[in-house]
Amino acid sequence: MGAFLTFNDCAVEDAVRLGEALGDCADAGSAQGRLRVFDLHSDTLDRLALHGEASAPGGFAAHDAHVPAARMRTLADNDAHISLARTAPFDWCQCFAVFVPDKLRGDAAWSFFERVRGFWSDELDRCAERLLQxxxxxxxxxxxxxxKTAGMLTVEGASFLEDDADAEARLDVLAETGVRMVTLTWNGRNALGSGNDTTDGLTGFGRVCMRELxxxxxxxxxxxxxxxxxxxxCAVATRPFAASHSNARAVCGHPRNLTDWQLRELADAGGIVGLNFCREFLSDVHADPxxxxxxxxxxxxxxxxxExxxxxxxxxxxxDVPSWLDPCDRAGALHALIAxxxxxxxxxxxxxxxxxxxxVRAEEA
Known part of the structure; x- marks a missing residue:
């Protein structure tokens, strides 16, 4: 999760024209006429599950206050960035994260995880003809x-793991329910370690939990x-690890982005770096990158x-993402640009x- 911005979209005209000229480009990446997309991170589950709740953590309520409830009820079709209606023209695998905010810890964080996971479970039943976990x-x-759209369940912010007997059982539940990737922290501290708003590293408990994952x-x-x-x-890892949604700090100096030595470490470990569309992480010059x-x-x-x-x-x-990449079915324009x-x-x-x-490497390791 990045951050929803409070200013109105101020689209850069040339970017919008380019995106419109390129179109959806759903046939750009596959000999079968379907672009293949594997997106390592989204917060769509939280955004839909918590819609309309002013007290809900995560910052969604104010941003989406103008969106009718009927348009934020289901993954099938909605006014969020990602819907199954928009991914349908593609061979699209989406990592759907359960984002657990920093202010929730322990049992409260676990209850929050279970609630959003419950929404995910309901959507798998409701959208069974379009979506497969x-x-x-x-x-x-x-x-x-x-x-069908393929959906992988992931977690962003493992603050429900505490230094107590509950941690092992909760790790088992993650595995049993199909969680395939866990972001250890969000921006602040939890029992595992520290996020980019702080300077401490992993705790001893965090190292143990990393091995258990x-x-x-x-x-x-x-x-x-x-x-x-x-x-x-890097010191603890025995398997490939990921930076699911981070950019290059040499290009945009936000601390959420990765330095060159971190990029090289990920490459050497057999890891990957997921290009993040968050405006703040793409440019420190343009409001609409x-x-x-x-x-x-x-x-x-x-x-x-x-490569x-x-x-x-x-x-x-x-x-908030660049206007020319909003919503998700416009990502085909980026494929055409990179190509x-x-x-x-x-x-x-x-x-x-x-x-x-x-x-594949993670499954074989």
């Missing part, structure tokens, strides 16, 4: 063969972890970490191939 790459391919086949996600915590993850702003991050990650590391981590429904600048192979890897290969 997947735990493996094989399951994802099966979903595509059935013409790996043992259960759940990928560790370092987006939001600060630099000290990132170094600790342009296609060139996005391509500068693509270029830098490709140069530093290589096998860059993926997508849109942060859809967790932040025109860096070649079709690089675009296909970034949009799908690298994330698929990462989860």
């Amino acid at each position: 997947v735990r493996t790459v094989e399951g994802m391919e099966a979903a595509f063969a059935e013409g 790996e043992l259960r086949g759940i990928a560790v996600d370092v987006s939001h972890v600060n630099d000290a915590g990132f170094k600790d993850v 342009t296609p060139d702003d996005v391509l500068r991050h693509v270029d830098h990650v490709l140069e530093v970490a290589g 096998d590391t860059l993926a997508l981590g849109s942060d859809y429904d967790g932040c 025109s600048r860096f070649g079709r192979a690089a675009a296909d890897k970034a949009f799908f191939g690298n994330a698929r290969a990462f989860f």
Whole structure:
């Protein structure tokens, strides 16, 4: 999750024209006429599950106050960034995160997780003809063969894991319910470690939990972890890990973005970096980042970490995104841009191939 901004959209005219000219481009990445998309992060579950609740944590209520409840009830069709109606023209695998805010800890955080997961479970039943939960790459391919969107369940902010007897049972529940990736922290501190608003690294308990996640086949996600915590993850990791939604700090200096040494460490570990569409993480100059702003991050990650590391981590429904990438079915314009600048192979890897290969490695490790 990034942050919803309070100012009105001030679209950059040339970016909008380019996005409109390129169109949806749903046939840009597949010989079968369907672009393949693997997006490592969205906050759509929280945004829909908590709609209309002024007291709900996460910052969604004020942003969505003008949206009618009828348009925020289901993944099938809605006014959020991501809906199954918009992903249907693609072979689309979406990592749906349960975002647990920093202010919730322990039992309160676990209750929050269970509530949003309950919404996810209900949507799987309600949207069974369009959506299939997947735990493996094989399951994802099966979903595509059935013409369905593939959904992977993930967690952003594991503050429900505390240094007590509940942690092991909760880790088991994550594995049993199909959680495939866990972001260790959000921006602040929890019992595992510290996010980018702080400077401490992982705790001893965080190191233990990281090993337990790996043992259960759940990928560790370092987006939001600060630099000290990132170094600790490198020291502890025995499996490939991900930065599901982070950009290049050399291009935009936000601390949520990754330094060059972090990009190289991820590449060396067999990890991936999901390109984040959050405006604040794309540009510290333009309020509505342009296609060139996005391509500068693509270029830098490709140069530093290589073609096998860059993926997508849109942060859809967790932040304001560039107008030309809103909503999700306009992401095809980005594939066309990357292909025109860096070649079709690089675009296909970034949009799908690298994330698929990462989860193959995670399953085999």
